[in-house]
Amino acid sequence: MQYKDYYKIMALSRDASQDEVKRSYRKLARKYHPDVSKEADAEAKFKELGEAYEVLKDPEKRAAYNQLGANWKSGQDFKPPPNWDEGFEFKGGGFTGGDAGDFSDFFEQLFGREGFQSAHTGRQHGEHLRGQDSHAKIHINLEDSYHGATHTVTLSSPEMNAQGQVQVKHRNLNVKIPKGIKPGQLIKLAGQGSPGIGSGQAGDLFLEIAFNAHPLYRVAETDVYLDLPVTPWEAALGAKVKVPTPEGSVDLKIPPNSRQGGKLRLAGRGLPTKTPGDFYVVLQIVLPAATTDQAKAAYQNMQQAFDFNPRQSIGG
Template identity: 40%
Template sequence: MAKDPYAVLGVSRTADADEIQRAYRKLARKHHPDVSRDPDAADRFKEIGEAYSTLSDAETKARYDRFGADFRQYAGSGAGPAGGTPRWGSGGPRPGPRPGRGGYGDVGVNRGGDVDWEDLLGGWFRQQGAGPAQGADHEAELRLTLEEAIRGGRRTVRLAQPGGETRNYDVDVPAGVLDGQRIRLAGEGAEGRDGGPSGDLFLTVRIQPDPRYRLKGRDIHFDLPVTPSEAALGAKIKVNTPAGPVTITVPEGSSSGRRLRLRGQGLPDPKGQAGNLYAEIRVMVPPRLSSQVRKLYEELAAASDFHPREGLL
């Protein structure tokens, strides 16, 4: 059974001609066999063309809306809106690309929607016949640790090629690169046709999660465990961070949740201000106490007049 053309194009039954045309153009670009690497691209492309041929012609669309998948048998029968043989002029379907170099069979395209293949695919069919054509762009992911994103520098990336082989690419990673940022390697995409320029390779940066740190934009957050005495008396604590070792001053009387900022110690920004490093205090107590330490805690409890729950009781 033929697929519902509305479902193929992803539009509702109330879609107007402009919506149908926009949906068709988007899908045709995506699934054209010269663009898509999907092995079923040619069949999908033909299916999209047939769906558009049905819905872009007002008479054909009306027959489909009335009779469903059997609409073709009512063409010209008088049982529904006037039909008849396809029209290859300005009012009916016209052939799509013919078999041959780069061709993928006959795909009906209705002129009623004013679809121009030259415009739709950027001159693809003209370029296939003669003249140079630029190669397609390729995309891949570049996975970095937080430390690598901060430092930047030159990296070698190995990527699989269409033929199953692998190839190494040298990439200059800018210091402070953000998650989702793209790095362009000019001319490293698909080769052009007939002497045309190669496409580009775009690497999308993905910064890997780190259990120690939380990245928010260019700011880096992490938990700083401290002892009760360090929190109460204050301390200078040396810790390792993604950017290297730093010394953090814990003010006396610090409770869990207090956030300390180290300005400019986050992700660098070549075009502006670097992010900050935020240490959030977590007061930790020993899970087991020696008899001596227990005695000292008991003495402290007896001497202290601090009441953290005042107002809650």
């Protein structure tokens, strides 16, 4: 996937005001509109311009895009930095609204298949309206789900300064992480969304939970998986080994004649949700290197002891 420099596409500096974004779009849209343009690649440029404008015209999309930094160049291979959207606060539907149409893979990777939209409510004299709900994503450790935790979370949200430029403000909240929460679940913080209009109540803040990458475990729904290295003789003869889990080490019996990739289930030791998930140990057989004469002799003895051809099923 290639990085798209939306500022370059729209011939803008990164500190351009929102009015400058609008003026540039109108100018370039007239130049590249397929119905009037004589440029050979007008249709492609018009489509690319529309995508850039979709991002830069919206303070929330623009502020999120700006978090990627200014060191990328158009056409470079691109992968979003880990947790790039961590703690970024969006109004309305967060990453779930709008119609992205035929926007690029780059847009989809950042903002979702349908992009996201900001819902803005105009204020009229004398109105008393409830504030908008806000949405943000936060990352926690797997162990937080097993034990519960309290974190201080920094949230960032865009606002317009007096010059019509997008800037980001920050606020800190203490958030209680309930035991048994899983990725994708929402924590609701009542009254922490946008302020109401007039005497209207403030909206709510919804925090979507994601898990940080873990050096040992991976999560699928409510189940937790661990790749466990074992020796060939442990797999062949069976063994009892200590296995780390998020709740402490357990003694695990490996059955004789276990195979590479075999799964051993520890029932109910996954995420402690209302219906607890399971913990799966996935066997990874590790072969010792034949770096000494003694090790080579051991492998030669194995070769003589076994009438074994692993390629027989494919005619090898």
